[in-house]
Amino acid sequence: MNLSSAAPQPAGHYRSTKRSRREARAAYLFLAPWFVGLLVITIGPIIASLYLSFTDYNLLEEATWVGLDNYVKMFTEDPRYLNSLKVTTIYVVVSVPLQLAFALALALVLDRGLRGLTIYRSIFYLPSLLGGSVAIAILWRKVFGADGLVNAFLSVFGIEGTGWVSDPDTALGTLIILHVWTFGAPMIIFLAGLRQIPSSYYEAASVDGAGKFRQFRSITLPLLTPIIFFNLVLEIIKSFQSFTQSFIVSNGTGGPADATMFNTLYLYLSGFKHFDMGYAAAMAWVLLLIIAGLTGVNFLASKYWVFYGDEK
Structure with a gap:
């Protein structure tokens, strides 16, 4: 058994890890609007336009698949x-x-x-x-x-x-x-x-x-x-x-x-x-x-x- 690995971590290390996780959550929270915008405004329309390029679509009726x-x-x-x-x-x-x-x-x-x-x-x-x-x-x-x-x-x-x-x-x-x-x-x-x-x-x-x-x-x-x-x-x-x-x-x-x-x-x-x-x-x-x-x-x-x- 490795005694060093089982030894308790210092309290300072625990506080540092907890603070890092809190900072990471805050960072993801501030980045969330950008990720939502990327998915909804950029990636989503790109994928949709690729699909529509293989269809007959006039904005008013259902898109019809026409292939190439x-x-x-x-x-x-x-x-x-x-x-x-x-x-x-x-x-x-x-x-x-x-x-x-x-x-x-x-x-x-x-x-x-x-x-x-x-x-x-x-x-x-x-x-x-x-x-x-x-x-x-x-x-x-x-x-x-x-x-x-x-x-x-x-x-x-x-x-x-x-x-x-x-x-x-x-x-x-x-x-x-x-x-x-x-x-x-x-x-x-x-x-x-x-x-x-x-x-x-x-x-x-x-x-x-x-x-x-x-x-x-x-x-x-x-x-x-x-x-x-x-x-x-x-x-x-x-x-x-x-x-x-x-x-x-x-x-x-x-x-x-x-x-x-x-x-x-x-x-x-x-x-x-x-x-x-x-x-x-x-x-x-x-x-x-x-x-x-x-x-x-x-x-x-x-x-x-x-x-x-x-x-x-």
Whole structure:
């Protein structure tokens, strides 16, 4: 018999254990609302939408199981859905690199030790806070309208403009410009990354005769690749989820000629205008798989171009 294991525990140990259990119960009590919200508001609707994606459901009648019919319809019978994927892909492929390049360029300018940096940083961050709002989308429609500020500016030089948001060839471009304009969030992240690069690296490079461009290419970019990767993943996810800009600028139609029909807008119209909620749920899951797949590809590809300072 092990006498040490049978020996009574000190009173202090008992009080400590009792206090730990009491603290654990208090912690679970405070976390309970979050767990309830997670189950009721997040996990529950996710599971329900997965089920509904295999049904014919119009919000008013009982859902009818149709299997994979909604998914087959998307890719074989619905050219408007395929067009929404095309429009969204063009929007993401063009706007995300332009936005990140512009944000990085501005971060490099602000990193030069300007006076009043906090004020500039706040001003440049404002578009990110306002860019997804209904008010800015309405303003954008006015700016690029036939009688908007852009055409008024062009008329000064004798150039006759067009209705940029009503022309199928230029409507998507106005939304891309709006997305690039919301560069504040990635700019702040880039600026934080630039501040973490030791100045001794640039001093050593200057002694070796490296110019500014060579320093940027050999020091700044490699050490900033984790930040670029982080911004890239976030902006791709956010861009695929864009909705407000297209909805407001096109008056909820995706026009002209479906030129601004984002995938999320078509999903909304299918579910809440045509009451084809099962089909809309299927589109939501395809969008989720697209975003998850691209995120996975980005993570797999990152090992070939992302440099971490602790790597050997």
